[in-house]
């Protein structure tokens with residue numbers, strides 16, 4: 001008998017593991033196995049320990065072995081899975097197993113958003129795909145944009161997302177190396193110190209004109225550079241000797257180093273000459289062994305500068321990879337748009353549930369797995385496109401549906417009095433299919449609350465059902481509804497209505513809507529719905545995502561004296 005359980009469990013554990021990066025989720029697998037075996041008379045209590053053991057075994061295999069096994073034993077599950085979510089990233093060019101190195105290089109200047117999620121997920125996935133290495137690098141060479149609190153905050157965001165890295169460092173720790181390479185460029189005559197004013201530099205770039213500094217002797221440039229680094233000169237930038245008439249304006253002698261006199265959160269006042277992204281990014285990718293650095297398409301014009309620098313310095317050439325930025329309709333990620341809303345108190349902070357920050361998404365009950373599935377389903381095309389958030393919601397719903405406890409929530413409650421009501425105590429399961437998730441005991445007297453929209457739909461003499469309890473015939477409807485007990489047997493096609501008894505938990509659910517409409521802030525982007533949740537809700541974990549039946553998936557957060565509720569989606 002237990003062989004049948006084992007066999008079934010193994011199939012679904014493999015399927016689930018393949019879906020979730022090699023680690024099967026016990027709750028989801030148990031639910032599925034119980035559902036499949038129920039008709040054969042198996043009991044949850046004999047199924048669960050076997051499933052748990054099978055999952056432990058399966059999770060040790062790794063995704064490649066898991067896929068191979070499922071291909072052999074139950075290919076139909078695999079094919080279905082692949083059709084539903086074509087997650088596989090395309091092969092990398094010039095990639096060799098064991099030798100691929102990727103990196104995620106955030107600037108520690110804010111909380112991470114869904115765009116960062118895409119980059120870090122793609123970087124990590126490729127490193128895993130090729131048994132390679134994944135580096136987290138803080139690109140912190142602009143002290144004006146580096147804030148100590150964001151190094152840790154960003155790592156927390158990544159950890160929540162399920163990202164793990166093999167190596168971690170700060171670009172600002174390598175400044176001496178950068179200075180050395182800068183000297184090499186100067187000595188070769190490939191870079192020069194320019195002391196022109198910013199407006200003049202701009203004008204020259206626009207007109208394709210060279211300035212006088214460009215022709216200085218390299219020895220003279222070296223002296224100027226050293227003066228800059230030592231603080232003896234407080235005006236000047238180091239520029240690459242590119243081509244001032246190049247069609248690609250990014251090559252018109254781009255800035256490699258500039259003076260920024262602000263204390264750095266890690267280096268303090270040790271340096272005041274800082275490399276630009278053009279310089280630091282290229283050098284770091286090459287020196288740290290990155291083979292396939294990804295960046296978004298808006299950097300495309302800067303690729304030429306990237307490779308020019310690397311070639312001039314005789315460094316190893318990584319294979320630059322590009323993908324389109326991730327855009328979500330009505331949810332801009334740019335600080336320029338979000339910061340004013342926060343500064344003006346229009347949204348509550350970077351974890352506001354309407355924002356596409358990882359903290360905002362987490363708060364409203366979006367799971368990291370859903371973000372990952374969404375990101376990978378979008379692929380790494382270079383074609384700019386705008387996705388709708390409903391895709392994230394769909395992925396999230398699919399994960400939550402088999403594992404979220406169901407509760408009754410009555411928005412806009414109206415009192416219902418039932419005549420001849422039997423006193424009842426009833427065990428109601430937390431999940432219609434997955435009985436293993438347990439149940440709660442509900443006590444019913446003769447007074448209830450049901451929601452205003454449901455009441456509006458009821459007609460006099462209609463018989464409806466208080467869900468999971470009994471039937472009620474409507475006698476009259478005024479400011480409250482009066483009905484009478486109409487038996488316990490199920491009646492086909494009668495409305496099933498969520499309810500609470502007179503013992504309930506008052507609650508306000510925060511519902512996020514699109515933040516921007518037609519590029520303007522949507523005044524109705526946050527909806528607050530007041531209602532009563534059944535009493536059992538007070539026994540949830542400190543943080544839990546549940547489904548309020550016929551209402552939506554809601555993340556609950558217990559505080560000392562109340563429960564905060566945020567809606568993920570319907």
Ligand SMILES: [Zn+2]
Pocket residue numbers: 193194195196211212213214
């Ligand atoms: Zn100049």
